[in-house]
Amino acid sequence: MDEPRHPGHAHQASFGVREAAERTMLTTFLDEHRAAAAGLLDGLSEEEAALSLVPSATTVLGLVKHLTLVETIWFAELLTGTTRADLGLPATPAASFELAPDDTVASIARGYAQACDRSRAALVGHDLDEIVAGHRLGPMSLRWILLHCIRETAQHVGHGEILREQTLASRG
Numbered sequence: 001m002d003e004p005r006h007p008g009h010a011h012q013a014s015f016g017v018r019e020a021a022e023r024t025m026l027t028t029f030l031d032e033h034r035a036a037a038a039g040l041l042d043g044l045s046e047e048e049a050a051l052s053l054v055p056s057a058t059t060v061l062g063l064v065k066h067l068t069l070v071e072t073i074w075f076a077e078l079l080t081g082t083t084r085a086d087l088g089l090p091a092t093p094a095a096s097f098e099l100a101p102d103d104t105v106a107s108i109a110r111g112y113a114q115a116c117d118r119s120r121a122a123l124v125g126h127d128l129d130e131i132v133a134g135h136r137l138g139p140m141s142l143r144w145i146l147l148h149c150i151r152e153t154a155q156h157v158g159h160g161e162i163l164r165e166q167t168l169a170s171r172g
Contacts, residue, residue, distance in 0.1 A: 030149055033157055034153060036161075037067050037153055038112060040060050040157065040160040044060060048060075049105050053163055060163050060167070061099060064112050065097065065108050066093065066097050066156065067152075067156055069090065070152055071149070074119070074149050075145075076115070076119065076122055079142075081134070123142075129143065
């Protein structure tokens with residue numbers, strides 16, 4: 001049986017950037033959480049990844065699907081100016097947790113990896129102090145966007161780790 005994962009064990013890279021430039025620190029922390037999010041699906045069957053263990057629509061697969069939306073909104077939409085319609089985004093963040101019949105562990109993992117790659121590419125050439133407009137919350141700095149994405153990704157990874165641990169424990 002897979003060992004339960006503990007968030008503290010995944011944060012080795014950030015120890016190496018304690019005196020780095022702020023941007024390096026922020027992107028390193030976000031990349032650690034992205035890797036942990038992607039790792040939530042490792043070794044889970046299709047049924048396990050889509051298993052609902054709480055009253056909401058939250059599943060491990062749905063969390064990673066939602067984080068794909070997070071990456072897409074905060075980086076592809078805001079930094080590249082691509083419209084939500086052109087990006088094929090769901091109407092609401094809540095809808096991004098819903099699983100479609102063709103959603104699989106492989107397709108969601110691939111989509112998340114692609115969204116993270118697009119996000120990294122979208123960041124190139126932008127300064128942390130740059131003010132980004134176009135979000136319903138109003139203008140915000142790129143620094144705020146990075147901090148928000150660190151917070152949201154970490155929060156959902158925590159949820160996913162609990163669901164994953166429950167799933168692995170039920171294997172008996």
